[in-house]
Amino acid sequence: MYTYLVKRLLMVIPTLFGAAVLVFFLMRLIPGDICELKLAGSGAFFDQRSLDICRAELGLDDSALLQFGQWVGGWFVGDLGTSMWTGKPIGEEIALRFQVSLQIAVMATLFSIVLSIPMGVLSAVYRNTWIDYVVRSLSIAGIAMPSFWLGILIILGILLTTQAWTGSPWMPPIHYVPIWVNPAENLAMLIWPALATGYRYSAVATRMTRSAMLDVLREDYVRTARSKGVMERVIVNRHALKNAMLPVITVIGIEFAFLMGGLVVTEQVFNLNGIGKLFVGAVGQSDYTMVQALVMLVAFIFVMTNLLVDLLYAWLDPRIRYS
């Protein structure tokens, strides 16, 4: 087990290096120059002198290989570099956003698990009944509806409803406050995006749970348990559910990693100062160093989440052994 773990951790290095090479050189193929954007983006005049100063300050005059070497070299001393747009340390910029994205990802995941597993199980146990039809309709709707669109509907719904009830419209806060500073304000802001993304997330997990449960419920050992007169509740909860969880956990793991870096539009809809919004902003601003750091962060989260999921497999299924 430990050998397996060490091997997997060592494989992280070439994976991340490959991602680093890709993102570094692909970013430089995208047309656009951060200095032109800074100087001309607001319609103001600028001169070649300002452009030259800006490029020299950002090191854009250096060769691409030198820039790459400096960037990768920085990792070994824990230096992620500075944002080309703001000039601030990237670690500082990301840390601020990371807590927002993490909280949303955790809340959405919890919401999804609470919703999807019971619904998926019910749908499988009562397949082809009205319960199954309702669950399948809800899950298909969840997959079909983009979470940002649902988010827009939620905000509009809240505004219209509160205006109709109280006479003055209310909307969720648009500025993040940490949960330990003001829990009510924090939840008033984050509950809605967590619901919007969690619903879509749960739809995928519900379908996966249903499908896995149906497979497991057809297994010989389940039939044997039934023939021995074991209660259906015990069969489902104790024997079937745990075994059906393998693919569900894979889906939950991938979705969690996706939420950590991919809530691009939903974060804008709710004005969440998260990683996704930072990502889009950095791409739009040609902030190479920031995009590079964020890609590496997301790649790292994906790699570690996959490793965790693989380790969970062994716990859930005693037949799986790592050596």
Added chain:
Amino acid sequence: MRSGFLKFAASAAAGAVLALGLGNAIAAETPKRGGTLKFVIPAEPPSYDGHRETTFALVHPIAPFYSLLIRPNPDNPSDSSDFTCDLCTEMPKSTDGGKKYTFKLKSGVTFHDGSPLTAADVKATYDKIIFPPADVSSARKAYFVMVDNVEAPDDLTVVFNLKYPSGAFIPALATPFNFIYQKAKLDQDMKWYEKNILGSGPFVFVEHQAGALFKGKRNDNFYVKGQPYLDGFEGIIAEKQSLRVQAIRGDRAAIEFRGFPPKSRDDLKAALGDDLTVQESDWNCVLIITPNHDVAPFNDVRARRALTLAVDRWGGSKYLSEIAIVKTVGGVAFPGHPLAATKAELEQIAGYWPDIAKSRAEAKKLLQEAGVDLSKTYVLNNRGVDQPYTIVGTWLIDQWKQVGLNFEQRVQPTGPFYDTLRSKRDFSVSLDFNCQSVVNPLLDISKFLSNDVSDSQYGGYIDRDVDDLFNKMNQEGDQAKQREYMRQFEKLTLDEHANNFITLWWYRIIPHRAYLKGWNISPSHYVNNDLANVWLDQ
């Protein structure tokens, strides 16, 4: 006819009385102290240094921390020639034949760290803006080409010596980015202000949460007695326009200082009724049609003239103003400014003729003479921003279709858009953008100069006639003469040489919560944002 005129006169008089009465009522309101103003900002500034940056995203949250030497009158910012003192005691008259301006400073002004603000700080500030060291970027260096030197003969006197009299000097001085910095900090590090904030303005910097928020609190030692009225402010960064609109509707913010499209104004008005106040103004921003002078067919002046003759500006103004943030028909100078063309003068310029049928017939004739291939589809390069770029772009394509020219719109994000303009240059025509702060037509038109003079001109042309007129205009002290040169400049640029063309001037619409008082709209989203006279009627 006579009765109609009388009715009009009577209703105009009644309207004037009502407006005066309303004005007096507003003037009579006593500002209340206290409260925190929350406003939304569409973007985040790259740094805190106003001398380096050009974006409104810097002015909105950071201007309240700083003082200026002079500024547009905050009580009358819509008048583009009304300037007033901020740190100075009175607006000076020029001496030495218009080449010397002496400013006396208010005494007792301090920076937020308690140190006194003196003429040495003002001189150091303007030296940084006008004569920056080799490795320091100054976005407004070119605005001060007329300045020879800046002197500080004593603690409360600043003197600007000009090389020649210039009507552009005072508006340039009033630019809202010219924050007064502390000399000691500049001596320590010329780039100190990129990452730090230390001013003498009405509010003291509290915090900046990257990507989220700017916070300021009242400066209790502010030099204007009784101001600011607010306890503080919070500038919340919200990039999505729909969210900013909803934030005002849901009272998470009282205002957004940039501007909303007409539809958002109407939606907010319908939802909030009397809880909403709407202020509107012409806007010192304009989209410019920029033909590529390097490639056929628009390297031919006849083909370029056809482009402008095909566009029905007078008609377009009516319809576009209902869906986009554009409205006013104008020439190269900001409409309404003393140097701007009157309607009668505009109607003499190609593309502004009152008879659009005649104009388009002339366009067709010119296209034929120039041998333009009408079976070909040309590229209109545009920026991927709805308001008003893609809307105006779509309208132009329809206008050009009326004379047989086919265009496809290539919409690109801002980075690739500028890359196309400056490097690739694979476009037939592009929309370009000119957006300035204090209305200063003498300098604002530098966008139209030869591209070896102006780095921001993307048509790729050299036009020494236009450059000469620009220089004459800027070195002429007499406004009547300046106006004469401006008309010649306009006729050459927009018509005879057909270098590039004005579309419609932008129109600024600011719907805000009615409880926000004291703030007056200006022709620029960069101007009048120090919040000193803003108060909350709550």
